[in-house]
Amino acid sequence: MFSVDRRVLALAIARMADSAGNSFLIIVLPLYITSGVITGNSFGLTATAITGIVLSLFGFLNSFTQPFAGYLSDKSERRKVFILLGLGILAVTNFSFSLASSYPALVAIRAVQGIGVAFTIPCTIALVNDLASDENRGGNMGVFNTFRLLGFGAGPIAAGALVHNGPYTVAGIHMTGFESAFYIASLGALISFALVTLLVSDPEQADAEAADDFSITILGSRGGLDPIFTLALASLFMAISIALISTLETTINRRLGQNELWFGIEFAAFVLAQVALQTPIGRATDRYGRKQFIVAGLVLLIPATVVQGFVGTPVEMLIARLVQGVAGALVFAPALALAGDIARKGQSGTQLSLLTMAFGLGTAIGPLSSGFLVKFGFQVPFEVGGVLAALGAALVYTQVEETVTKPPDARPTPQD
Structure with missing residues (x-):
């Protein structure tokens, strides 16, 4: 009989929330860079080139950092703390975009974000794997990816609507469409942080043999x-x-x-x-x-x-x-x-x-x-x-x- 561990479901919902928030940036950042809000030294590059650097920088730094993050979680036999670290960095950097006003600041924030999120992704997958059994591992991975993709697919749609319909005034606070998108992206990461904190725990490690050296x-x-x-x-x-x-x-x-x-x-x-x-x-x-x-x-x-x-x-x-x-x-x-x-x-x-x-x-x-x-x-x-x-x-x-x-x-x- 197919079953999903409660902690896997919590991880899936948490991943959906932060995926939605993070995928906001796929739509928002290119518009933000070309909106005129970002000024200053662009190193002689066009806004389009800066956009490409910002978007690609996240992917490359995130990807190359993931094996190191996975290795550290193996050595410490702890997944949850690294997941929370990545979600915390994601929440802070999402909010920081609303404060950035120069190209160097934007690039720096995106670089930190790419490295931070690298701790969340492999450690979450490893924890899902740890919590699953040989009899239900495929189903658990399927559930996890379904929720992740729901968030990833919904994020850009919501982001486009937010930017298009701004500015907004909430509780007497005025914010542009861009600021609202960054705030909601940060909120998504904070919701994920809370879910993992309250509902997820590391499994007991029995006879684990973590590698003494990092190698592929x-x-x-x-x-x-x-x-x-x-x-x-x-x-x-x-x-x-x-x-x-x-x-x-x-x-x-x-x-x-x-x-x-x-x-x-x-x-x-x-x-x-x-x-x-x-x-x-x-x-x-x-x-x-x-x-x-x-x-x-x-x-x-x-x-x-x-x-x-x-x-x-x-x-x-x-x-x-x-x-x-x-x-x-x-x-x-x-x-x-x-x-x-x-x-x-x-x-x-x-x-x-x-x-x-x-x-x-x-x-x-x-x-x-x-x-x-x-x-x-x-x-x-x-x-x-x-x-x-x-x-x-x-x-x-x-x-x-x-x-x-x-x-x-x-x-x-x-x-x-």
Whole structure:
């Protein structure tokens, strides 16, 4: 029978709150930078270049810090304190954006935020893994990711409305649309902080063997690639493929004869498919195995990505993004669950952080690569994304072994 640990559910709701608040910034920061509020020395760069630096800086610092954060949580055998540290930094930096008036201050705040959030992500995933069992790990990962994506999808919509409808006066306090968005983003982190403080506790660590040195295992014990490293590569390739359209909004709108609303719907379609399917797919992997879902998702990702370079109408792009969302749902939660099955006790923070780091890097590399590759033709970024998805499928198929050998509720038959 499928069940979710109360602490996992609390972590999921907390992650939804801080994801909503943090995803506000995807919409708000580019508008804030070009609004005229930020002044001073821009180091000779345009506002567009500064925007790119601010957005990418978070992704890269966040991704590269995650393995260290996971390692520290393994060594201390404590997850909760690091999660709270990251949420506290997120709350303070979200509020600090409302006080920033120069480009250097904005860049510094975003850099601190990227490092701070790096403590929350791998430690939360590791704690979900610690609290789950082999029989329900896929379902728990699915529930966690469903709530996270709900927050991530709702945040930009709410942020756009807040900025557009501002300014506001609340309890006699006047605030602009930008300030209100930063305050609500900070509030989301504080709500998460309170939920984790009150409802989450670290599990008892029995015979945990944390690694004495920080290292990433690339080669497996039997030759070939390490399975967790392979799953991280597959997550990287998937994230690059799904993020390709981010930089191409203007080109896609012109090519398909659509407006910004259509692009927003197409962009959100991926998230909606993920929200609908993460939990049932995660539960299915507990019963039927994980590897086959991951391989199927990566195979499905190939046509779903390539076709985006050839579609001719908004509806066709919408369908392609929905299928891409299905593919992503088949990969992400099952990959985390499979890696959790393999991870050595006391080292799940370090090892699972490889997957979260890879996904974060992919979402940063995808937009950068599509902006470069589109010069060679509109179809080229999506064709490259398809090749990466195929490579990921081949790697998982050949380098990763199944961890679920039999349905957890299976009963012996007379033939057994």
